[in-house]
Amino acid sequence: MSGAGSAGRSLKIFVGNIAWTVGHRELRNYFSQFGKVSWAQVVFDRKTGLSKGYGFVSFQKRASLENLERNQKHVLDNTPIFFQQTD
Numbered sequence: 708m709s710g711a712g713s714a715g716r717s718l719k720i721f722v723g724n725i726a727w728t729v730g731h732r733e734l735r736n737y738f739s740q741f742g743k744v745s746w747a748q749v750v751f752d753r754k755t756g757l758s759k760g761y762g763f764v765s766f767q768k769r770a771s772l773e774n775l776e777r778n779q780k781h782v783l784d785n786t787p788i789f790f791q792q793t794d
Contacts, residue, residue, distance in 0.1 A: 718745075718772055719765040719793045725749060726786040727758045737783045738764045742771020763793070 722734065735747035749762040766772050772792070781788045 717793055718767070718769060719763060720772070720775075720790045721761065721793050722764055722788055722790045723761045724786060724788050725758060725760050725762055726784040727760070729758065729784050729786075731762075733784065734762055734764065737781075738766075738775070741766070741774040741778070743767040744771075764790075 722738075725734065729749060731747055731749055734749055735744050738744050738747060743766065745765040745767050747762065747764045750759045751757065752759055766775075775790070781790065
């Protein structure tokens with residue numbers, strides 16, 4: 708039975724090329740179309756407060772990650788983004 712995914716591959720992804728205008732909420736909203744998101748975080752520079760252009764998203768179920776992988780192009784705030792599964 709497939710569950711939340713503690714066994715096997717991680718349900719966490721690295722997201723790159725995020726526009727500086729995108730925050731945590733926008734990142735979560737975008738990836739929620741593929742399934743339930745546990746958390747989403749854009750990484751910000753502590754000194755400047757500006758986005759570093761990348762972040763992380765974790766899904767609750769493996770099916771969400773599979774839905775994401777089936778989609779070839781991902782565009783957030785008019786900017787093409789890419790993702791890679793993490794350990």
